Amino acid sequence: MHPILLASLLLCSLLTGCTRRVVTSYSTTVSGPNTLVAGTFITSGGNWTHREGNIGQGLEVNVSSVNVTWTYSHTTYLSNGASTSGSSGTSRPIVNTGTTPWFLYVEAPDRLWFFDGANNLALQEGRGSSLNETRVISGGKLQDEAIQVPADLIPRLPEELQKLIPKPKSPASRPSI
Numbered sequence: 001m002h003p004i005l006l007a008s009l010l011l012c013s014l015l016t017g018c019t020r021r022v023v024t025s026y027s028t029t030v031s032g033p034n035t036l037v038a039g040t041f042i043t044s045g046g047n048w049t050h051r052e053g054n055i056g057q058g059l060e061v062n063v064s065s066v067n068v069t070w071t072y073s074h075t076t077y078l079s080n081g082a083s084t085s086g087s088s089g090t091s092r093p094i095v096n097t098g099t100t101p102w103f104l105y106v107e108a109p110d111r112l113w114f115f116d117g118a119n120n121l122a123l124q125e126g127r128g129s130s131l132n133e134t135r136v137i138s139g140g141k142l143q144d145e146a147i148q149v150p151a152d153l154i155p156r157l158p159e160e161l162q163k164l165i166p167k168p169k170s171p172a173s174r175p176s177i
Helices: 003-016
Strands: 040-042 046-052 055-064 067-077 083-088 103-108 111-115 121-127 130-138
Touching (some): 040 046, 067 121
Antiparallel strands (some): 040 103, 046 055, 055 067, 067 083, 121 130
């Protein structure tokens, strides 16, 4: 570029207040220990998170009077320090009207079981930023016997619901050769 043209552009930008800024945003959040881990029973409001590699899941539970609401989130962490968030997958109330306390059971960070304290048990499976629901027990009736209910969860259910859950099928024995 010619020195006169360059000097003219520099002078023009100084006189007009023209400046160029580059803003880069990086996450400086320090990750804490995973709390949304397999085998966890959630029985109160709060936040639970899990991060493995570049994938993070979060569960926020809010309790008010007889309503329990929850929100699931999915985050992908990028190599440059930024992240993309899948926001919330779903949020539905669990009306805690039963005689047994409600609970959420974490089979895995993306496999969550919800019991309403009465007669409904549902499995929520994470698929990216959303959860797909399968009602295993609804209104005290078995809906999907193909879904294997985790053994740790069963004793927490009322006795009449425990009886509805099929026993795990043992593999057929094969004759030895």
